[in-house]
Amino acid sequence: MMKATIQQITHTNKEQFENLFNYYLYELSAYSQEDIGTEGTFEMEDISPYYRDGRLYPYFITINEKIVGFILVTSPPYVAEAVDYSVQELFVLPKYRGTNIAKDAVLQIFKLYSGRYEVGMFKSNLKAVKFWTKLISALEIPVSVEDGIVEIGGNVLQTSGMKFTVACESICN
Numbered sequence: 001m002m003k004a005t006i007q008q009i010t011h012t013n014k015e016q017f018e019n020l021f022n023y024y025l026y027e028l029s030a031y032s033q034e035d036i037g038t039e040g041t042f043e044m045e046d047i048s049p050y051y052r053d054g055r056l057y058p059y060f061i062t063i064n065e066k067i068v069g070f071i072l073v074t075s076p077p078y079v080a081e082a083v084d085y086s087v088q089e090l091f092v093l094p095k096y097r098g099t100n101i102a103k104d105a106v107l108q109i110f111k112l113y114s115g116r117y118e119v120g121m122f123k124s125n126l127k128a129v130k131f132w133t134k135l136i137s138a139l140e141i142p143v144s145v146e147d148g149i150v151e152i153g154g155n156v157l158q159t160s161g162m163k164f165t166v167a168c169e170s171i172c173n
Contacts, residue, residue: 084115
């Protein structure tokens with residue numbers, strides 16, 4: 001069985017991060033309804049704060065030193081009130097899905113950063129909704145779920161947000 005590790009994204013590997021992020025946006029476009037820009041790529045907001053701002057925690061997910069995805073975690077002021085951390089983005093290349101790699105990565109994040117979490121997703125992204133629901137329930141963590149809406153490029157999209165608290169005692173064994 002493949003064991004995932006997480007490796008911090010820094011300025012030195014920003015190019016791999018930006019390239020991989022465009023694949024992520026491509027995949028997310030099924031839910032966000034976004035179109036590509038004039039250069040044939042998705043218009044990316046500036047993601048450099050992820051490796052410049054100490055309140056953001058970006059990690060590549062790797063298997064045997066090979067990058068297979070990323071997990072991006074934010075903390076105040078980039079999160080809602082009464083929230084310590086948010087798993088903002090989680091992406092694993094299609095070839096590696098269904099192998100517990102995402103779960104491994106999330107558990108490593110939870111071990112590093114205990115506290116009150118919020119995770120948001122598009123309601124139509126059933127795989128993401130199922131992943132988070134199954135993971136949080138397997139960890140037997142109480143969760144509150146709130147539905148919301150977000151507007152992206154004139155499209156109003158339904159979202160689902162989960163709030164829960166991670167304490168190392170419950171998952172570090």
